[in-house]
Amino acid sequence: NKTDIGLVGLAVMGENLALNMADRGWNVSVYNRTVPGVEEGVVVRFVNGRAKGKSIEGYTDIAEFVTSIATPRKIMMMVRAGSAVDELMEQLFPHLSEGDILIDGGNSNYEDTNRRVALAEKKGFRFVGTGVSGGEEGALNGASIMPGGSESAWPEVKPILQSIAAKASDGTPCCQWIGPAGSGHFVKMIHNGIEYGDMQLIAEAYWVMKNLLGLDNGQMAEIFADWNEGKLRSYLIEITANILRHKDRSGGYLIDKILDTAGQKGTGKWSVINAMELGMPLGLIATAVFERSLSVQKGLRETASKQFVCRRSQAVYNKSEMVKDIYSALYASKLVSYAQGFAVLQRASDAFAWNLDLASIARMWRGGCIIRSIFLNDIATAFEAKDKPKHLLLAPYFKNEMQLLLSGWKHLVAQSMKEELPVPAFSSALNYFYSLVSVKLPANMIQAQRDYFGAHAFERTDELRGQFFHENWTGHGGDTKSGTYNV
Ligand code: NDP
Numbered sequence: 149n150k151t152d153i154g155l156v157g158l159a160v161m162g163e164n165l166a167l168n169m170a171d172r173g174w175n176v177s178v179y180n181r182t183v184p185g186v187e188e189g190v191v192v193r194f195v196n197g198r199a200k201g202k203s204i205e206g207y208t209d210i211a212e213f214v215t216s217i218a219t220p221r222k223i224m225m226m227v228r229a230g231s232a233v234d235e236l237m238e239q240l241f242p243h244l245s246e247g248d249i250l251i252d253g254g255n256s257n258y259e260d261t262n263r264r265v266a267l268a269e270k271k272g273f274r275f276v277g278t279g280v281s282g283g284e285e286g287a288l289n290g291a292s293i294m295p296g297g298s299e300s301a302w303p304e305v306k307p308i309l310q311s312i313a314a315k316a317s318d319g320t321p322c323c324q325w326i327g328p329a330g331s332g333h334f335v336k337m338i339h340n341g342i343e344y345g346d347m348q349l350i351a352e353a354y355w356v357m358k359n360l361l362g363l364d365n366g367q368m369a370e371i372f373a374d375w376n377e378g379k380l381r382s383y384l385i386e387i388t389a390n391i392l393r394h395k396d397r398s399g400g401y402l403i404d405k406i407l408d409t410a411g412q413k414g415t416g417k418w419s420v421i422n423a424m425e426l427g428m429p430l431g432l433i434a435t436a437v438f439e440r441s442l443s444v445q446k447g448l449r450e451t452a453s454k455q456f457v458c459r460r461s462q463a464v465y466n467k468s469e470m471v472k473d474i475y476s477a478l479y480a481s482k483l484v485s486y487a488q489g490f491a492v493l494q495r496a497s498d499a500f501a502w503n504l505d506l507a508s509i510a511r512m513w514r515g516g517c518i519i520r521s522i523f524l525n526d527i528a529t530a531f532e533a534k535d536k537p538k539h540l541l542l543a544p545y546f547k548n549e550m551q552l553l554l555s556g557w558k559h560l561v562a563q564s565m566k567e568e569l570p571v572p573a574f575s576s577a578l579n580y581f582y583s584l585v586s587v588k589l590p591a592n593m594i595q596a597q598r599d600y601f602g603a604h605a606f607e608r609t610d611e612l613r614g615q616f617f618h619e620n621w622t623g624h625g626g627d628t629k630s631g632t633y634n635v
Contacts, residue, residue, distance in 0.1 A: 279336020
């Protein structure tokens with residue numbers, strides 16, 4: 149009897165996904181490379197441990213592993229992103245039959261997935277690159293799964309992937325087909341970028357409450373728990389309340405003992421790099437990534453903090469007023485971040501002919517993943533409207549929300565700046581918003597400077613668009629223009 153699916157890579161994600169599949173009634177073959185000299189390998193430990201009594205068969209020989217799976221085979225790879233996936237594919241290829249499906253569930257770069265889909269298809273196989281979000285807990289109990297690649301593979305993998313996906317509150321699985329090539333991994337990358345942004349925004353809200361209002365951890369936990377009952381209801385807000393309440397074995401609050409240097413594994417950085425490649429603003433996520441980089445320069449900050457002492461006034465702020473302003477800043481900045489993120493998805497969809505369904509993506513993120521929240525419902529509704537908005541913030545519902553939030557948001561940013569307290573993501577979002585709604589920007593000056601020193605040419609407000617002019621600014625320049633291409 150052959151199994152329904154194979155899974156390679158028994159680290160935290162692979163183990164839990166295999167258990168999830170078995171619990172949904174699938175027969176699973178699992179394989180992990182064995183380290184020579186180690187008697188009891190990962191596979192043996194898993195099969196005799198957490199997988200005991202479940203419909204999971206362990207293999208330490210790759211040929212036997214592949215043979216054990218029913219054709220067309222579905223083999224999910226949960227190994228370290230990067231060259232490990234290519235090495236594993238090369239090891240699997242000789243054992244596969246035509247039409248077999250490889251599924252990469254790791255955090256692969258979408259350009260690698262573009263390449264792997266083409267390579268697998270050239271060999272007569274199929275390839276699905278899927279983002280999986282939700283960490284260990286999601287892998288075991290229901291993740292948000294974002295598959296893309298060889299489209300003919302979707303009907304084959306759909307029953308298994310949807311069964312192990314989280315279900316949104318209306319019961320729909322948080323796993324739908326994303327599109328061709330590396331689109332699934334691109335969408336997962338932007339999901340992670342948005343996660344960076346959300347985390348930075350929550351951290352700033354915490355910082356203002358702590359530093360300008362002088363609230364203690366218990367009081368702050370209550371505010372986050374309260375926000376979690378309203379429009380900001382989301383996994384990250386919920387865990388923030390739990391984190392603030394958490395005491396470690398010494399009896400003190402753990403949050404106060406954690407070093408203020410934030411790590412990163414690259415998906416935030418990739419989001420920003422790819423937004424830049426597409427010529428799209430993604431300032432909030434960029435700020436979140438750069439703030440993590442600055443946080444790591446702890447020694448430099450220590451030195452600098454002795455030379456420039458930030459001065460706080462002794463002002464006593466009205467707690468309920470300021471908490472409302474912090475809420476406005478957090479919610480409005482979050483809207484800006486999602487608007488920027490979805491605009492990048494739309495641009496990628498147009499540039500690569502992926503035909504992404506933004507409403508479906510928003511719905512897929514409502515459960516299982518780290519950025520799950522109820523306001524993704526409102527985003528999906530906005531993208532489903534007959535009159536598709538040009539930009540998320542211009543959808544009637546969000547336009548109205550922004551109008552209500554603006555006053556508290558700008559007040560909070562201004563107050564924090566006066567108090568010399570950094571709120572880089574709140575202010576980045578506010579500056580983006582003001583730029584977005586400005587019919588005129590000082591880019592005319594930039595164009596003039598570019599033309600002055602580099603003959604890059606400019607369009608004129610008193611001539612038809614698309615015609616480029618060069619001015620002889622100094623009287624001794626030439627008439628030759630530079631090319632007017634944009635990169
Ligand atoms: P790791 O990213 O730590 O990967 C470890 C696994 O990869 C082990 O099974 C390891 O085998 C295997 N591996 C490493 N190099 C090779 C190789 N050259 N050939 C074959 N196998 C290899 O484990 P995770 O479970 O954390 O993550 C798996 C994937 O899922 C990664 O791409 C990760 O980015 C992604 N992911 C992780 C999440 C998380 O919360 N951890 C959430 C969502 C996605 P061995 O035991 O022999 O070393």
